[in-house]
Amino acid sequence: xxxxxxxxxxxxxxxxxxxxxxxxxxxxxxxxxxxxxxxxxxxxxxxxxxxxxxxxxxxxxxxxxxxxxxxxxxxxxxxxxxxxxxxxxxxxxxxxxxxxxxxxxxxxxxxxxxxxxxxxxxxxxxxxxxxxxxxxxxxxxxxxxxxxxxxxxxxxxxxxxxxxxxxxxxxxxxxxxxxxxxxxxxxxxxxxxxxxxxxxxxxxxxxxxxxxxxxxxxxxxxxxxxxxxxxxxxxxxxxxxxxxxxxxxxxxxxxxxxxxxxxxxxxxxxxxxxxxxxxxxxxxxxxxxxxxxxxxxxxxxxxxxxxxxxxxxxxxxxxxxxxxxxxxxxxxxxxxxxxxxxxxxxxxxxxxxxxxxxxxxxxx
Numbered sequence: 001x002x003x004x005x006x007x008x009x010x011x012x013x014x015x016x017x018x019x020x021x022x023x024x025x026x027x028x029x030x031x032x033x034x035x036x037x038x039x040x041x042x043x044x045x046x047x048x049x050x051x052x053x054x055x056x057x058x059x060x061x062x063x064x065x066x067x068x069x070x071x072x073x074x075x076x077x078x079x080x081x082x083x084x085x086x087x088x089x090x091x092x093x094x095x096x097x098x099x100x101x102x103x104x105x106x107x108x109x110x111x112x113x114x115x116x117x118x119x120x121x122x123x124x125x126x127x128x129x130x131x132x133x134x135x136x137x138x139x140x141x142x143x144x145x146x147x148x149x150x151x152x153x154x155x156x157x158x159x160x161x162x163x164x165x166x167x168x169x170x171x172x173x174x175x176x177x178x179x180x181x182x183x184x185x186x187x188x189x190x191x192x193x194x195x196x197x198x199x200x201x202x203x204x205x206x207x208x209x210x211x212x213x214x215x216x217x218x219x220x221x222x223x224x225x226x227x228x229x230x231x232x233x234x235x236x237x238x239x240x241x242x243x244x245x246x247x248x249x250x251x252x253x254x255x256x257x258x259x260x261x262x263x264x265x266x267x268x269x270x271x272x273x274x275x276x277x278x279x280x281x282x283x284x285x286x287x288x289x290x291x292x293x294x295x296x297x298x299x300x301x302x303x304x305x306x307x308x309x310x311x312x313x314x315x316x317x318x319x320x321x322x323x324x325x326x327x328x329x330x331x332x333x334x335x336x337x338x339x340x341x342x343x344x345x346x347x348x349x350x351x352x353x354x355x356x357x358x359x360x361x362x363x364x
Contacts, residue, residue, distance in 0.1 A: 001029040003058070004084055004099040004108065011095050014117055015146075024051075024058045025087050025099065028080045031060070061087040085110050092135045093142070094123045116151075123151035130157055133166040137178035137204075140194035144185035150194060158198035167203040172254040175204050179253060183233045188224055189217050207249035211241045218314030223307070232307045235262040239311035240270035262300065265292055266307040273308035274317055277325045282362040285329045286354060294330055301330065332364035333357040 009022040026034065031047045039049035039058060047060040061082040084099055085108075091097040094113035101108065111125050122139050129135055136158050139150060150158075161167060182191035192213075195201035201208055219236035234255060238246035246267035250260035272288050288294075294301035305323055312318055336356045346352040 001033065002027045002084070003102045005102060006088070006099045007091070007096050010098045010100050010107070011113075011117065013100075014098070014114065022054075022056045024056065024102070025061050025084060026058050027061045027082070027084050027087070029060060030080060034058070034060070063087070063090055084108060089126055090128060091125055092129055092132070092138060094125055095142075097125050120146070120148040121151050122146075122148045122154060124154045124157060127157075129154070130161050130164075130166065133161060133170050134174050134178065136161060136167060136195070136198060136200050137170070137175065137182075140191040140200075141178050141182035141185065143194045144182045144188050144191035147187055147190065150197075155198060158200070162199040162203060167200050170204060172252065176253045176255060179204070180230055180234075180255075180259075183220075184230050186224065188220055188233065192217060192220075205249055205253065207245040207252070210245045211238065215240070215311070215314050219307075219310040222310035222313045226306075226310070228306055228310070229303075231259045231262045232303050232310070234259040235266040235304070235307040236310045236314075238263045239266035239307050240315075241267050243267045258300075262303055262307060265300075265304050266311070269304065270308045270311050273305060273326070274312045274322075276329075277319060277322045282329075282358045285326070285361050286333055286357045289330055289333055289357075290354070295334060298330065298334070302327075328364050329361045332360040336360050 004025045004027070005022060006025045007023050009019050012019050026049075031041065031049075034047070034049045035041065038052035040052070041047065041049050042057075043049070043059065047062075049058045050056070051058055061084060063082055063086050088097040088099060088108070088110060094111040094116045096113070097109075097111045098113040099108040100106070107114065116123050122142055124135075139154065139158065142148065143150060179191075182188055185191070192201060195204070216237045216239075219239055220233060223233045223236045234250075238249065243264060246263040247260075250263050255263070269288060269292055272284070276285060276288065289301070292301055292304060305326055309318075309323055312322075336353065338353045341352050341356060342349050344352075
C-alpha cells in the first residue's frame with residue numbers, strides 16, 4: 001500500500017500558493033483494508049475515505065470508462081492492481097496530474113505537468129478529457145484563476161466537445177458551481193474569453209447574446225478590481241441590459257436568490273442610478289429607494305449601487321461622488337419617522353410618508 005498526495009494540493013504547492021484541500025490517492029489497497037486501518041468510508045460513486053486523524057480525503061486509485069453522456073456517464077474500476085499512473089491518466093489537465101510520494105517527497109509527473117505549470121499552459125492529459133463536459137468549465141475557471149493560456153490542441157478538443165453536443169449535457173447545478181467559482185477568481189474575464197473561444201458560452205448562457213458583452217466584461221473587470229463579492233460580480237453582467245435576460249439567465253444557471261435578485265435590480269435600475277446625481281430630483285430618488293426596497297434592505301441596495309457604479313465605469317460614466325450622494329439621500333429618507341406620521345392619521349398615510357421623505361432628501 002502506497003500513499004500519494006495528488007491534484008490541486010501538489011499544483012498549488014509548486015506554484016507557491018496556499019494549499020486549501022489535500023487529496024490523496026492510495027495504491028495497492030482494498031476498501032476492507034482501509035476500514036481496518038481506521039479510515040471512514042464516505043464515497044458514494046467510488047471508494048473515498050477520511051483519515052482517522054486528519055480527516056483528509058484518501059481515494060483508492062481508479063480508472064473510469066465512459067458509458068453514457070454527461071458527467072455521470074462513467075463506470076469506475078478500483079482494484080489493488082490499478083497503478084498511480086493509471087489514476088493520473090484519468091485526470092483533466094496535466095497540471096492536476098502530478099503526484100507527490102508521501103514517504104519520500106518525490107514528484108511523479110508522467111504527463112509533464114510541472115513544465116506546463118512553469119509555462120503557464122492548461123493542457124489536457126488525454127483524449128478522455130472529452131468524456132466529461134464539466135471539464136470545459138473547469139478549464140475556463142482555471143484560466144480565470146491562474147491567468148494561464150489554453151493549449152491549442154486543448155481548445156480544439158473543447159470546440160469539438162461543444163460541436164458534438166457534450167456541453168448540452170451539463171446540468172445547471174454543475175454549471176453554476178464552476179461559473180460562480182470563476183466569477184470570484186482574480187481575472188474572471190478570462191473565464192468568459194475561454195468559454196466564448198470554444199463556443200460554450202452561448203450554450204450555457206444563451207442570454208449572453210442579448211447583452212452588451214464588452215460592457216458586461218468591463219463592468220466585471222471593475223468589480224474584480226474592487227474585490228466585490230459574488231452577487232455584485234454576477235449582477236454587473238446584466239446591469240442596464242434587458243430585465244428578462246437577467247431573470248431568465250439567473251433561472252437557467254440556478255443562481256441563488258441573492259445573486260438573482262441583484263441581477264434583476266441592476267438590469268432594471270442601472271440607468272436610474274447612473275443619472276441620480278446628474279438630475280438631482282428628490283422625487284425620482286425617493287421612488288428609486290422605494291422600488292428597489294432600500295428601506296427594508298439597505299445592504300442589498302448598497303450592493304446594487306456598487307454593481308451600477310461598475311457598469312457606469314465600463315461605459316465611461318464614472319463619478320466618485322455619485323455613491324456618497326445616493327447614500328446621503330437614503331440616510332435622509334430613512335430618518336423620516338413613518339410610524340409617527342401614521343399615528344397622526346392623515347388621509348393618505350403612504351402619500352404623507354413619501355412627501356416627508358422627498359422633503360428630507362431635498363433638504364439633504
